[in-house]
Amino acid sequence: MAARLQFRDVTLGYDRHPAVHHLSGEIASGALLAVVGPNGAGKSTLFRGLVGILKPLAGSIACGDLDVRDIAYLPQSAEIDRSFPISVFDFTGSGLWRATGAFGGLGRRERRRVVEALAAVGLNGFENRPIGTLSGGQMQRMLFARVLLQDAGVIVLDEPFNAIDAKTSADLLALVRRWHEEKRTVLAALHDMDLVRTNFPETLLLARGAVAWGPTAQVLTADNLLRARQMCEAFDDGAAACAAPVLPPRAA
Ligand SMILES: Nc1ncnc2c1ncn2[C@@H]1O[C@H](COP(=O)(O)OP(=O)(O)OP(=O)(O)O)[C@@H](O)[C@H]1O
Numbered sequence: 225m226a227a228r229l230q231f232r233d234v235t236l237g238y239d240r241h242p243a244v245h246h247l248s249g250e251i252a253s254g255a256l257l258a259v260v261g262p263n264g265a266g267k268s269t270l271f272r273g274l275v276g277i278l279k280p281l282a283g284s285i286a287c288g289d290l291d292v293r294d295i296a297y298l299p300q301s302a303e304i305d306r307s308f309p310i311s312v313f314d315f316t317g318s319g320l321w322r323a324t325g326a327f328g329g330l331g332r333r334e335r336r337r338v339v340e341a342l343a344a345v346g347l348n349g350f351e352n353r354p355i356g357t358l359s360g361g362q363m364q365r366m367l368f369a370r371v372l373l374q375d376a377g378v379i380v381l382d383e384p385f386n387a388i389d390a391k392t393s394a395d396l397l398a399l400v401r402r403w404h405e406e407k408r409t410v411l412a413a414l415h416d417m418d419l420v421r422t423n424f425p426e427t428l429l430l431a432r433g434a435v436a437w438g439p440t441a442q443v444l445t446a447d448n449l450l451r452a453r454q455m456c457e458a459f460d461d462g463a464a465a466c467a468a469p470v471l472p473p474r475a476a
Pocket residue numbers: 238243261262263264265266267268269270461
């Protein structure tokens with residue numbers, strides 16, 4: 225399948241300090257890719273770069289003819305301001321902004337789609353609840369409903385199954401499988417290696433740079449996981465962005 229997304233020696237970071245370092249590689253259209261690595265490995269940073277929230281310090285991310293609006297992004301739920309006074313319906317409906325425009329109202333058809341998306345994630349009857357009243361698992365379901373509505377070709381999920389119960393994980397994982405069957409490109413940052421081994425054919429093991437990238441069974445070896453941990457521990461958080469590659473680039 226054709227490459228859809230390409231990391232070209234990309235460095236991403238904050239205040240000129242790199243958090244993802246000289247990453248090169250490509251993701252084929254329709255891939256189902258897990259991005260794993262220790263805390264602080266750069267997974268969220270990589271996703272922020274991919275969805276255009278963070279501009280590369282060096283290198284680039286190529287998305288072919290994809291418009292950034294064709295990438296749906298599910299941030300870590302900790303990044304959602306739960307005190308913001310917005311209902312579950314309105315928050316979820318913001319997934320339709322590509323169709324309606326940022327300030328466009330929702331017609332009858334769109335309102336029905338929002339209700340259907342909430343039903344698809346098991347949140348019927350929650351429409352009028354303020355988002356601040358949702359449990360962690362309900363919040364996660366709502367974020368999935370918003371992604372569903374975006375109907376995007378590329379779906380980027382940052383720790384989508386974090387701190388949720390087994391039933392909710394199974395329901396949401398079924399959605400991920402469906403997106404994969406629909407030939408969408410799906411990337412997910414994950415910590416549960418069993419879940420990755422069982423459900424994700426490809427994996428990028430990140431430790432600021434790529435430790436390994438390819439078929440999941442070949443990537444998630446004890447040696448690679450140990451190397452990733454050691455690389456993260458050794459990384460200097462205050463390092464300045466540099467010009468020369470430190471790690472060998474690997475491609476999927
Ligand atoms: N907004 C920010 N400003 C400054 N530094 C940041 C910011 N966000 C992340 N970092 C730093 O960038 C590095 C990579 O963080 P990132 O959140 O991308 O890692 P992660 O792999 O997603 O970690 P986790 O598994 O803990 O979610 C960390 O050292 C972190 O402290």
